[in-house]
Structure formats: structure tokens, C-alpha cells
Amino acid sequence: MKISYRILLINFVIVVIIVGSSAFAFYSIMYNLLNSQQSKYLLNSANDFVYFYNEYLQETEYDFLYLVKDDVHPNIDAEMLKDRNIDFILQVVNDSTKMLASVSFVEPVDIKSQLFTLDEFNRDNPYAIIKGYRHLDGTYYYFGRILNQAELTGLAKKIGAEIAFIWQTTPVVVSNESINNIYTYDIKSAFNHLSQRHNFALYSQGTEHNDLLATIFKPTEYPPTSVNFEFIIFTVLKEATELRTNLKYLLILIGFSGVVLSLILTYLFTDRFRRQITQLSNATENIRHGNFTNKISVKSNDELGHLAKAFNIMVEELDKNQKSKQEYSEFITLINKNPTLQEISDEALKKIIKTCKFTVGAIFMVDGEDAKIISTHGLKATSSSQEELELLKPIIKNKEPMEITSAEDLPVVSNGLLSFNLKYLLIQPILYNNKVVAVLELGGVENPSTESKEYLNKILEQLAIGLTNAVAFVQLENFVSELKNLNDEFQKQNDHIRKQNETLVELHQKLKEKAGELEAQKQRAEEATKLKSQFLASMSHELRTPMNSILGLTELVLEQGGVTGKDYERISVVLKSGHRLMNLINDILDLSKIEAGKMELREEDVLIEEIIMEAETSISPLVINKAINFRVIYNAEPKLIIRTDRGKVIQVLINLMANAIKFTDKGNVVLNISQPKTTELQFEVIDTGVGISAEHQKVIFEEFRQVDGTSTKKYGGTGLGLAICKKIANLLNGSLEVESVPGSGSTFIFKIPLVKIGVKAAPIIEKEEKTGTVTEQPVLIVEEDNEIRFMMEQYLSSLGYETVFYNPEADIVYTVKKKNPIAIVVDLNMKKKDVWSIIKSVKDNSETSNIQLILVNIKNDENKGYGVDVFDYYIKPAGNNLISTIKRLSASIGKPIKNIVIIEDDLSENDTLTSLLASDDAAIQFINTGKPVITQLL
Template sequence: MHPSRSTTRASLHVAIAASTAAIFIADLKLPLGITVWVLYFGPIALGTFARRPSVPFVTAAVCSAMLVAGYVFSPAPGTEVAAYSKLNRSFCFVTLWAAAIIGQRFIVARLAVERENWFKTAQTGLAPSLIGELTHEQLGENVLTFLARYLGAQVGAVYVGLDDGSFRRFASYALAPSAAGPDRVRAGEGLVGQAARDNRLLHVTGVPEKYLDVRSGLGGHRPRQLVVAPASTDGKVEAVIELGTLNAFDSEHLELLSRVSEAIASSVRTIGFRTRQRELLEETQRQAEELQTQQEELRVQNEELEQQTRALQEAHAGLENQQSELVQINAQLEMQAQVLERERDGLAHAQGELQRANTYKSEFLANMSHELRTPLNSSLILAKLLVDNRQGNLTADQIKFAQTIYSAGNDLLTLINDILDLSKIEAGKLDVRPEAVPLARLLDELSATFKPVAQQRRLELATGAEPELPAAIHTDPTRLQQILNNLLSNALKFTERGGVSLHVRRASDGRIAFDVRDTGIGVPIDQQEVIFEAFRQADGTTNRKYGGTGLGLSISRDLARLLGGDLIVESAPGRGSTFTLRVPERYVERELSPEPNVRGTPERRRSAPVGSSPRTVPDVPAVPDDREKIHHGSRSILIIEDDPAFVRVLQDLVHELDFQALVAQSGDEGLAMAEKYRPSAIVLDVGLPDRSGLSVLDALKHGSATRHIPVHVISVSDYTQTALEMGAVGYAIKPVKREQIVDALAKLEAKFTQKLRRVLVVEDDAALRESTCRLLSGGDVETVGAGTAKGALEQLRTSTFDCMVLDLTLPDRTGFELLEEMAAQDQYAFPPVIVYTGRSLSLDEEQQLRRFSHSIIIKGARSPERLLDEVMLFVHQVEAELPPERQRMLRDARHREAVFEGRRVLIVEDDVRNIFALTSVLEPKGAKVEIARNGREALEHLAGKPGVDLILMDIMMPEMDGIEATREIRKRPEHAKLPIIALTAKAMPDDREKCLAAGANDYIAKPLDVDRFLSLARVWLPR
């Protein structure tokens, strides 16, 4: 209610009451003869100004009561006055109520007029807000602003219907973002959607908490009432208006919304029509422009056709003239054909001579290649032996000199290979193998190579680079170094005093520039192009001062172009020369030869090279164990198992046998605990959450501190043969009985409490048998020799051995027959067998031996070390307690491992850094690395070069990713059992499942832990 209106109404009521009271008092004081009651019409007249129709009736009732009271309590009049006073009072009573009825009708009529005026004022005020070139947003803001002001609403929103039947909020009034609901609602969703569906106004009182807030800068409050009014025309809802107020909406407010809804709906529809009309107009204009363009094109085509027609007519006339000329030319051609025939015969003869010359050249180059490479290779081998310094008798400077000799010899061999293979240069088939080339290391290597030469010639050699250059560039290091070697060699050769410098900078075009400056003789301007021609020099006389073939700069320029760069020279006679090699910072592969380049530039780089990360033991174990009770000399068993229930069973059994129990629930934790606590024995599960238990076993057996610890494997999968070959003392398949676990623990106890280990050496050569026994015996290892199969069987029947070394060539029977009889007869013990033979084995023989033997060693230069390494695996001898010489032999044996020796490993990877890192890990182990840059190349490689032993498959690659490639490989029957290890840089939880589902045997995430990676590779490489 408006405050002024409330004040006026209160004043009116006071006036009515006061006047009525005054008249009543006067009526009481004066005698009946005085007609004071006539004044009661005054309050009734005042009541007609009230806004309630009931006010005249109430006033008349009060006045009637006072009229009667005045008649009763007024002073008594005379006799004649009393007679007509009652009649007067009755007449007044009737007249008062007649006046009240008239007053009530007057108020009702006045209120109706005011109400209608209020509606018309609202409609008139709203009309300007609905006309004009408006958008839905502008219309909504105009409507909300007017209605909020006119109806006293504090918050509101307008939703406009869309073509799909939903309604979107186009405008809002005082609506806080935190209180705003969804921007779009469908019919039937919420109050807005329901009002739109029913086309019915909704008046909501008692708005719930947190439904909607009316907010200001100081705070907020929920509205008292809401009204949701659909705006429809022709029965279709075009918009929905939602308003909220802190006061209340009366019936007039609701009726006003109903009255203006059709006008609002018409405006919304008009805006929609106007918008669609504008879109259609724009579409029509666009089509008109396209039509005009097409007409212009047709006109141009018509003109061209006319020109072509004229040209054809002219050509036809010309052809007729040419036909006559051809008759004359034919005669001339016949004469020329005879001449060409004679010239062709001459060319054929010359071609034959050229082929013979090329043959002689190729034979010469081949002979020269052999004559040069043979002594150079010998020099390289000897230099490498000096660099290794196995006897430890060289000084640091001598080793550095040997490294320089070896590095320079390798550079020379590479240069000879490229120069003498002239056919490859002429055919443009030189390979480019781009990789990261650290500039600092490149400068150091060049300085180490050429500084002795410069010192010998008493010249200064300086190298340097601008500080803002990248740490490395991506190009072919061999080709780059070959060019720089040639430039530095020439600079030193043609400089007699002063110095030579190599400076690396960024050229003006963004490429990397290598400036080789000298203070030598210089090159005349007219000779600066000649020096880049093959077999040409600035001084080409026979008595020239400086030697050389004249090929160096020619090859260098060709190689620079091959790398995407160029080679230029700035020089003046007597003032020195500056040769500048400019190459791109990142090599871009180009089609230079028909041969595929499997080591080409990768399309993208993602992961860092292979690395390793340290393993740690958690401070608080996930499963309580006895690690706090462990001290030096404690008898402990490490349980590597992720099943808590099975761990408790094993702990109880370990405690029953009077051992301390250590628990690790992952492979990495188990390895860390094995290295830290050095347990007496280990119980290992294969199915661990982070890595395969077999890779954990491999890591244990390849760690010098843990390889002597006996390990018993328990798993749901059957990898018995693999685990035993890797050095496990036993294997049990789940579910296992309690008795089996007790037996396994007892076997472990027997192994680490065994004081004496016995090895049976079966060898027919007495001298070799004696040397083998001396190699293996010592400390707590006893060796027993046998020269025949019969003697070996007798030893196996009467004694127990931890390991057996067997030669296949025996005087009374072969090693194959001996193994067959050992397997067939229960009376013979069957310890782990290591075949130590000098004969070459066929594939069938190898497969036959694999059924009985844990390892096959072919006698050779490195075989004693390998034999010692394999035997130590099965006798569980602590490596640190061996003599230093045997420890050195074990280190040498592990440098190249039998499981990797000669194995073909296909790396499917598009990142050259990872290729380089994996190759650096595998090749020193003896593996033969083959490379494919994506899944498609891998499939082609397998089809063209079968016999791959292991695939390392990256997941994210161009053309075909690793998942798809793995599926395609598994579709081929011949590759159904080919081991595939998936490599990926992603860390999503489902990566492992995706890889295994596609057909991968195992999975390892980047960056790779080298030890874990090697363990995994050993597990899956076929033995």
C-alpha cells in the first residue's frame, strides 16, 4: 500500500469518527426538540471518500445507534415536542441508510473507474516499450523494467520460446548470477515450463528457502511471492514472465499481467517474424550475389568459347598449310633418320666404353676401400683397447690421447666409407639420420680432435658459440661432423701462421651458422666456385704446395644441401678465408631417394629418453610386519604379495618356523626391501599391481646384493619353467595347500642354511674339467668332476648337487641321452643343468635341450665368465664374499647377457630420442635393434623380415598407433605368440587394460626405469 494513501485513509477515518462523536455529544446535551441528528448525514457523506464500499454502511450503523441513544438519553422535551421527535428520529434512520446505500454505490463506481484507469495507464505506459526495431533481449529488459516499477517487483526474468519448443532466458531484472537457474527450460520443466505448457498464470506464495534471492549490495532476502505469467497470442505461448516481490501481488496485479500478456506475445512474435524476415532477406541477397557471379562467369565462359571457336578455325586453316609442309618435312626426316642411326651406333659404342670405365672405377674403389678400411679398423680396435684400459696401466693423458685417436679414426673411417662409395653419392642415396646434437659436446669433440694438429703446426685453435643458441640442434650428427671436420682440416692445412676458429651463431634467416675462419692463404674470387667442384682445387698443378683429392669441399657442399642448408665462402688472397655452413635448427625430411628411411625425422616428440628412478621403502608399512625387530643376523623371510588375506597366512607360517616376516605389496617396494634388509629368503607372487613378479625375480637375480637370496614363486599362473630358468628354487600354483607352503618354506630354509654347495662338472676333457672345477670351487662351493655319462649318473644316484655343468660330447653317450635318462629314472637327482659345450647347436637341438637345461653356454672367449655367472645363480652364493677376480669376471659376464645376445628386437617408436635411448640400453647387451617409426612400418617390417624375437611398441604414433598395430599383429597366426611390450607416456588408469586387451604381453610406462625395463625384456624374450 502506498504510504500517502494509507495516511489519507487514516485521516478520513479519524474525521468520520470525530464528527460522529461530536454530533452524538451535541445530541446528548441538547433537548429532543432540536434536530441535531440531521448532522449525521455529514459522516456518511465523508464515508463516500473511502476506498472500501463498506465504510458508508458502517458509518450508518454507528450513526443509527447514536441516533437511538440520543433519543433515549437526551433531556426530556415538552409534551408537544415528544410527540413528533420519535417520528423525526424514525425518518432520520431511514434516510441515513438510504444515504449509506447511495454512498456505497458511489464508492464501487469510483473504484471501478480508478481500477480501469490504472490498467489503461499501465497498458499505455508499456506500449512504447514494445514498439520499434527491438531484439528479444531489448524487449525483455523494457518489459521487466516497466512491470517491476509498476507492480513493485524486486526481481524478474523473461523467457522467450524457441523453435524446438523450449524457452530461453533473454533478459533479467536484478537477478544475481548465483540465484539464476538454467538459461533454457523445456515445457513442463519447473514453474516456467509448467506455465508455458498449461498457458495459465501461476501465483506462488510462501516461496521456499534458497529458491530465489533478492540481492543488493548489503545482503539478500528471498521474495515473499512469485508470479509466473505466460504471454500468448492465438493460443500459442510466445514468452513467459516471472516476477518476485518482497510484498504481495493482488488480483489487480495478476489481471494486469493477463491483460498485457497478449501485447507482449505479439511483440515477441513480431520480433521473431522480423528476425526471420531479415535472415531470409540476407539469404536472398546472398543468392542474388551468387547468381550474379554465376552469370558473370557464364558470360566470361561464353566469350572464351567464342575465342576458342575462332582459334580453332584459324588452327584448322593453319593445319591445312602444315599438311602441305609435312610432306616436304617427311623427306627431310628420312635423311635425318639415316644420320641418327649412324650417331646411335656411335653412342652405343661410347656407352659400352663408359660402362667398362665405370666397372674399372668401381673395382678400383672397392679395392681401395678394402685396403684402407682393413688397417684403419685394426687401428680402431687397438685404440678402443687402450681407451678401456683394462690393465689400468695408462695415465689419464694417455687415455685421452687414445680417445682422440679412436674418435679421429672413426671420423676417418666414416669419411672413407662415404668418399669411396662414389656410386651412392652420385645416386643421391646418402641416408640422413637426424637426432639431437648438443652443440657444446660437438665443439668439445672437434676441439679434442684438431687441437693436437693445431699445436703441432703451432697454430691457435679456438671454438665458441653465442650464448642465446639452443643447447642442441636436430640434424644428422655424422654428416654435420663430416662437414666441419673437412672445413677445419682444410683451414689447418692452408694456414701457416696465426690461427683457426670455429664460431657458432644464429644467421639472419634463423638458421644455425658454423663459421670456420683461418688466417691462411685465402682463395681468389675467380676460384671460389671452382673449389666446390669435384676433383678441382684452386691450385690444380702437379707441383702444388698442398695435397688433397679435391673431393672434400664438393662432398661438404652436397652434404650441406642434404641437411637442408648450404655452404658458402668469403675470402681474399693473403687475408684468410671464412667458410660458413648454415643448417636449419631442426632438420625437415625431404624426398631425396626412393629408399625408405626408417630413422627419419619424427613427426612429433612427447616423452623424454629412458631413465631410471630410485626405489624407496615406505616409512609405515601398509601391512604390519616385523621390520622394526630386524637386526643383524636375524632370520627373516620377505613376502612380496598384494593379497592381504594370503599375506596373513604366510606371516603365521613364517612365525611358526621362527622367522621374522617382512611384507611388501608391490614389486618396487619388494626390491627396495630386499636391498635394504637382505632377507634370508623371499616368497614372491607373479601378479603384482605395479609390475610382473617375473620381472621382480629377474631384478633380484641381476642385483649383486640380492642374487644369492633363494626365491620361491607362488602364483595363479603357470610360469614354472621361466621362473626356474631365472633362478627360482621352487614354484607353486595357487590355490595352494598349507602343507605345500610349509614345504616351500622348509625348502627355502634348507637353501640358505646350507653350509656347502655342491656342483657336478660333467666333461670328458680332463684338463678342461679340472680348470672348470677350479673356476667354480672355493669358499662354500665344492665341485665334483665326472668324465663319462656313467660316472655322472653314479654321482647323481648317490649324492645331491645344487647345479650340474654338462658337456654334450661324452665318450660313452651324448649329453642328450644323459638328460633323457635322468628325466626317465626317479633314482637320479635332477639339479639345475647348465649346458657348457663347444659345438654349434641346431634349432631343434636347442629346443630339445631347453626341456632339461636352464642355460646353454657355447664355449668361447667370454664363456668362463658366463659359466661362473650362471652357476652362482643356482648355488646362491653371496657375490660380495667372492674373490675380487671372480667379482670382475661376473661384472664382465653381465655386460653382455645371453638372453639378449643376438636377439632381434623391433622398436616401434616415432621419437628419435627414445629410439636412441632404447638402442643404447639394448645394443650393449648384445641385442640386434631394428626400428619402425609407426605401426604401419612395423607391419611391413614383420612381413618382409620375419624372425623378430621381441617388439617394443609405443602407443601414440602417427599413421597407425600402437593399439591398432598390436591388434593387426595378433590377427596374423605366425605372430600369435610374438612377445609385445607396450610403451606409453600416458598415465591414465585404463592404459594397461587397453594395451593388454589389444594383445600386448606386458606394459611399462614412460619415463622408463632401465632396470625394470631390462627385467621385463628378459622375462618375455624367448629362451
């Protein structure tokens, strides 16, 4: 926006503000005056309303009292109310329920039923003004009038103001409704503002039509209902609206006149000022387009005149700077256009001499302390003289320019045609990265101007860059040539590498395909292994079931002694072969479980002596028919209690000792137990047998590997025993190694971690009591395999035990109660019946829960017996294990209790338990659980 327009706009705004402020002040004064006067009138009207309203209520009350006189009120009807100031009379017919009945009423009273409550009446007649009265005879009446628009308009005329009836916070009746309906919203706003204030508080609000002034009246005696009502007394200030309208037109007239007058005066008195500003604006626009020759005329000696002078000086400076920038730009363009060193030096020297008005000049390139002339202007092109080089050395060393202005010290210069005396000589070092790369020598017949010196100082840096780049360009050309040669060589190598890479890609693809094939083979192998494990488990079950029957019945036949001679030998061979076959099945199953990672450890606290005795008992029959000496050497405490998997350790020891006996025809077999470390227990099985070569020692722990074919034929075996022992040793976090010399025997070293629990004390020798005769109670067998049932029956019958079999169709609890067995033998591998539901039914019944359970499993999974109250648990075949268990059970029945051990950490319970368990035949011992229990028991 132009400044002249701004001046006019400022004047316009000032006039508008002044006129508007004056009008607002005048309006405020007049409005407040009118509002104050009207407020007084409104308060007077409100007081009049209170008077007439009370008079209105008194008339109603007088008429009611007249009607309820003793001789009149029983016969009140609607006709009697028509000429009275009363619209309804109601009678309370039941004081407890507050039910009402109408005595008499006239329109517009609305009564819908014979009996009703006061709240129901008020809901149907919302504009009713109700009063109460109790007659001398005790009857209570409600009477009143229905307030309508006509009556409200009559009151409004009497008080000289308008009235609004507010029912439940809403204006429902307004006096002069046809006129005042447009103020309904404003009346509602006035009520919202005044409802929380006292009577006769004032409210004023300007509206679109007129200004509203209102006050409130809240009757002090509300009707005996939950509904309240108030009155808004208001008046409309038409004078305020007219005042605003007149002020609006007056403001427009005065404002328009003031604006026009101010614009005319401003235009006349600012003409010269605006012209001077216009000249400055035009000159500035010319400068923006690059014209620095346009100056403005000074027409006054005031601030604008001084501004014009300063502007002209600024234009001159801008013109000089523009020319300097142009020369600098041309010099940079010149440097960048010529790439070679000779071209840059020649063109740069020519430009410097022309711009700075020098006469002669030269450029020297510096290399170390030497300088070589590469370009001259106005001089003969000659090589540098020794004197000239000596003059340049201190300049190169000090990196400072030299000026000579004395004519006596300067030589006469000749260019071949003319000779002249120099009056000024400048020798300027050219620096790049604080290193002198060249020297510029300039001479003239007069001193250079200040602008020339400034120009020279400005271009020195660019000249240094240009000369350095030119030298670098030469070096770059040499590098490019060398790189081209190297690139050719690299290209040849790249071709060779590319061919090799293609070969590698092909090999990678083949390897990827092979990897896919191997992955498929791996999956097939894993699937085959899984199927193999499933097959072995199934086959072992199918084989072990009949084998258990064969072994059990064979042992029973041999033990009864009814077989002699050749038949005894034949049955013995059958028994031995059966045991060998059962061992083979067990080995295959163990190997399958190890390969599948499903073999689990069951750690328990056990005596070392018990482990050795059990293993020794198992292999003792093998020594009988051989001329060898077997002995056990204890180099460790035999009474030491350790924590390990008893079954796994015994299995390894039996296998190692059986092998030693098998491969030893004469000499000794020794089991040495030692403790080489505090955390390690070692078993050494030493024999004087055939021995094992170093070559075969590497493979004997592999599956199905034996020393040679001859061994297999002579000694038998499958090659699984040592492999399983090795894997079990690893599973126990132990080790199994062998040391052997062919012909001298072998030593197998089996080590396991030593976890000490304690040492067992020497047992107290007591007189063994006789167990008596075999009990008359039967043994209940829960078994679905007929062969196993027959075998168990034969074993138990041979010892005088009666056997009964559980019928799967019958209830187990009923069977147990009826037979009252000494024990229940349960096969965990039944398929047609849920074994665990049978066990649970027996243990959950209070009459059968004390009967002992003996669990039989075909798999070596002792975890199956955990969590159940059982007497014993063993693995098939049943045979001797079942007999031993039944004998122990029979011996324990009726045997008196001699020792009672109570484990309790609450000492306060000791006396109570002692009194409950006290006996002359039993000793009571308490153990504090704060200490290791096993240590206190030992």
C-alpha cells in the first residue's frame, strides 16, 4: 500500500474512533439515566403487584370463609362458585392417606377421578393457587383459584407493568400474551438470573426488539405441594431502542462528514511530502532493476531533504560496489574458463593490469625456495635473472608483500619499442593454505587507486585457487592416464572374477538343492525313528505279555519240584532262554527310550551297600557254573546314603559284571567301590578275561557293535548292553570308560556324582516275631489278560493264598466289600477299563480305603505310582516279586508298633500328640523339621 493511502487510512481510522467513542459515551450516559428511572418505576410496580396479589388472595379467602359457614358449607355447589372469587373447594377425606374429594369446582378446573392426592390435582391444574383451611368440625379443606391470562393482564394494568407467571422454572402465563410472546426467551433468561437472588432484585438485558428490565417476586407462603411458582414483573424500555436507532444515524452522518473533511485536508497539506516520497520510491525501484545512475532532486531542507541526500550517496556507493562485484565475477569466470596453468596465468595477469591500470606485470610459480616466471605483460618474455630470484626469496619466506614507490629505486623498463620509468612496484605473494604458491609482480607509472588495491586483495584468493587447481589439473591428467591403465588391468581381473562368481553361484545352487534333499532325508529319518520307537514300544508290549506268563509259570514249575531229570534240564533251558529274550526286549526298549529322549531319572536316597547287594544277588547264579572267584572290595563307606537313580545304577553294574563273568573263563572278577573325589563315586569292574584291543575299545560303546564275529558265536549277545550303559552313565551326569590289554583282562570304570545324605547307624538286633500262618483273606487281582491272571493264580496258590478276580462289569467297591481281600493287585496296562477310576473308587470309600494296593506295570515307569497310597509297585514279570510283596504284607498284619516317629515343628503340639498316642509297647520320638529329617532318623 502506498504511503499516501496509508496517511488517508490513518486519518479515516482516527475520525471513526473519535466519533464512535463519543457516541458510545453519550449512549451510555443516556441509557444509564433511562435505566435508573425505569428501575424506580419497575420497583414501584412490583410493590403494587404484591399489594394487589395479596388482595387477590384475601378476596378468595373471604369468599371461602363465607361459603363454609356452619349453615352453608354442606350444600356448596358449582352455581354458588360462579359469582365468587374462588374456582375450587377440595376436602380431605382420609388424613392418613391424604386423599381428597371435590366439594365443588367450576371451569377451568380439571378433576379426573373422585379421589385423588393434592400432587395429582396440582399436576392436572398447574396454574392453581392453593390455600388450606381446617374447619371447626375437624374437616380440612383446600381452596383456591386458577390463574389465567386474563386475570394476569388485569393485574398488569393495575400496576403499570407486565407480569409473567413462572411454574416449575418455565414462564407459562404472560400478561398481554399477543404483545409479550416475543419476550418468552428473555423472560426465561431473566428468571434464570434472578431465581437464586432475593425478591425485587433487578435484571436488564438488551434484546433485538426492545430492552428488557425485570424483577422477581417469590410468594412467601407456597402452596402445600411439591410445586413452586414465582412471578417476573418486567417492563420494556422502548426509549433505549429509539436512542440506539437515533445515535446510529447520527453517528453515520457525523462520521461520514468527518472522514470526507479529514481526507480533503490531508490531501492538500501532504502534497509535497507525498511527491518526495514518490521520487524515493521510483528511484528505489530503478536500483532494484540494476540502474545506479538515477538520483533524486532535493526539494526541501527538512528530514525528507536529508533523506534524499543520503539516498544519493548510497546510490554512488552501490554503483561502486556493483562494478567491483562485476569485475570480481568476470575474474572468477576467467579463471574457471581456462583450465591449463599457462592460460590461467596469461588471462589473469591481463585482466589485473587492465582493471587496476598497471603498466607491466609478471607471475612467478614457486616450488620450494625456487621461482619460475610463467607469464608476463608489457615485458620481454625472458627467464628470471639471479638478481630477481634473490629479490623474491625474502618475500616467499616472510609471506608479506613489498611496495616500492621511490622512482630512484626502480629500473627503466623497455618493451622493445618504448622505454619508461616506473614510479610504483608491487611484489605480492599468492598464498594457498598459508603456503606461497606463486608471486605476482605489478608495476606502473603512477600509484594505484584505493579501489584497485581493494580489487587486488579480493581476487588474490581466487587467483591462488585457480593456479593451484591448474597445477592439480596437470597432476590429475597424469593420474587419469595411470588410472586408465590400471582400470584396463582391473577390467581383465573383473572378467576373471565374474566367471568365478558364476561358477560359485552354480555351486551354491547345487548346494542349496542338496541341502533341500538332506532336509527331506532328515525329516524322513526323524519320521522313521519315530515310527521305529512306536513299533518297538508296541512290539515290546506284545512280546513281554506272553513272556511274563512263560517265565512265571516256568519258575513255578521248577520251584514246586515236580519235574526231574531231562525235563528239569529242558525247562531250565526254557527259563534261561526266556530271561535272555526278556533282557533283549528290555535292552531294545531302553535304547528306544534313550534315543527318543524319554528316559527319565528317579532319584531316591539309597545305601551303597544295598545297591551292591542287589546287583551281586542278580549275577550270583552266573558264577556258580564257572571256575572263577568273584568278590567285592569296599574302598568307600558301605553304610553311606547317597541320592541317585537306584535302578539305573544297578542296571549298569549288573551289565558290566555279567559281561566280565561271561568273558572270563578262569581267574577273578572284582567289583571295587571307591571315592576318588569328595563329589564322585567310582565303581570298577575288573576281570582277568580275554581283554579288548585298542581298536575295538573305540567301538564297543556303539549300538550293535561287538569285538568280532567269533565273540558273538562263542559268548552270544546283541551288542546293546554297553551302549545302553554308556548312555545311562551320561544321563546320570557320570561317565563310563574302559582300560584293557588283550589276553590280560579288562577294567570298566563307572563314575557317578556323589550326593551324600548321611551314614546309616548299626541296626538294633531284635528277636524276630513269627508271622503266623497264611491269612485266610484272599488276594483280589484286577487283570484283563487271562495268561497273566493264570500265572498269578498259580504263584499265589502254590503258597496257600486264595485268589479272586475282579469282574469288569461289577462295581469295584461292592466286590471289595464282599470279598474283603488282604490286598488288591492292579495291572496299570489294562485297556478295557479305566485303572485310575478303579483305584480312586477304592481309596475314596471309607470302608475300603485301608486295603493295600499293589500296582503292576509292564513299563519301567515308576512315576506311575506317585501320588497314590500304595503298598508296593513293581515291573512285570510278576512271579517272585509278587510273592515277596504278599509275604511282607502278611507279615506286617497284626505286628505291634514299637516305634512312633512324629515330625512336627510346633513344639506346643507335642503334649497333645503324646497323650493321644501313648502306649506301653511303643516309644515316641519327636523330630524338628528345622533339621534334615533323614539325619535325625539315622
